[in-house]
Amino acid sequence: MPFYRNYIYPFLVNNLGNPSPIQKIRQKIIPKAQGIVLEIGVGSGANFIHYDPTKVNKLYALEPNLGMIRLAEKQQRKTKLNIEYLDLPGERIPLEDGTMDTVVSTFTLCTIPGIVDAIRGIARVLKPNGKLIFFELGLSPDPEIQRWQKQLEPLHHWLFQGLYLTRDIPALIVQGGFQIEQMEMGYLAQFPKPSSYCWWGTAIARSRQ
Numbered sequence: 298m299p300f301y302r303n304y305i306y307p308f309l310v311n312n313l314g315n316p317s318p319i320q321k322i323r324q325k326i327i328p329k330a331q332g333i334v335l336e337i338g339v340g341s342g343a344n345f346i347h348y349d350p351t352k353v354n355k356l357y358a359l360e361p362n363l364g365m366i367r368l369a370e371k372q373q374r375k376t377k378l379n380i381e382y383l384d385l386p387g388e389r390i391p392l393e394d395g396t397m398d399t400v401v402s403t404f405t406l407c408t409i410p411g412i413v414d415a416i417r418g419i420a421r422v423l424k425p426n427g428k429l430i431f432f433e434l435g436l437s438p439d440p441e442i443q444r445w446q447k448q449l450e451p452l453h454h455w456l457f458q459g460l461y462l463t464r465d466i467p468a469l470i471v472q473g474g475f476q477i478e479q480m481e482m483g484y485l486a487q488f489p490k491p492s493s494y495c496w497w498g499t500a501i502a503r504s505r506q
């Protein structure tokens with residue numbers, strides 16, 4: 298359904314994906330990005346205004362959905378960032394090995410179909426000591442909420458074009474060769490618990506420490 302994917306889904310992400318509790322965390326973690334930055338699945342560009350343009354030399358904004366890129370271009374006008382769009386999937390990052398200082402993923406690892414390939418690709422493009430900044434939705438530690446997440450996942454998967462509620466993102470990041478450097482977690486108010494358990498923090502690729 299190209300109309301849903303290119304127009305309705307970007308509209309939903311743009312209008313539902315940035316309530317105040319989420320914005321506050323973006324404000325806290327995105328300014329940690331520095332140097333040459335890759336953001337995977339930039340969506341409608343909700344993070345753009347939170348980058349510090351004095352610390353970010355260039356932002357590669359990877360996003361395979363052209364409807365999202367249209368919205369992101371509007372957000373770009375609010376910043377002084379030097380942004381280059383890459384309209385390819387995050388499982389095939391078209392950048393050289395060891396060239397990024399920071400990779401950012403917010404609510405993309407919980408959506409991307411090939412998460413293992415995406416995390417491997419992130420490790421590949423990061424420089425030694427480069428950081429992954431993440432803010433992701435996923436599997437609650439509470440078994441009762443997990444049951445609801447399993448029930449509700451197919452609906453979310455359809456509405457939000459591939460969104461998973463039951464991925465254990467920190468475990469997948471670690472399995473992909475990273476060490477979590479710093480992480481916080483919790484249910485973010487506003488949305489019901491099954492669709493609001495999040496982790497946010499930073500990770501470093503183990504082979505590169």
Ligand SMILES: C[S@@+](CC[C@H](N)C(=O)[O-])C[C@H]1O[C@@H](n2cnc3c(N)ncnc32)[C@H](O)[C@@H]1O
Nearest residue numbers: 314338339340343362386387403404405408409
């Ligand atoms: C829930 S939205 C999050 C958007 C944005 N990062 C944010 O924080 O608001 C998930 C994003 O991942 C993108 N996405 C889906 N599949 C992808 C893939 N294979 N590679 C990269 N991005 C993908 C979607 O197009 C969408 O923009």
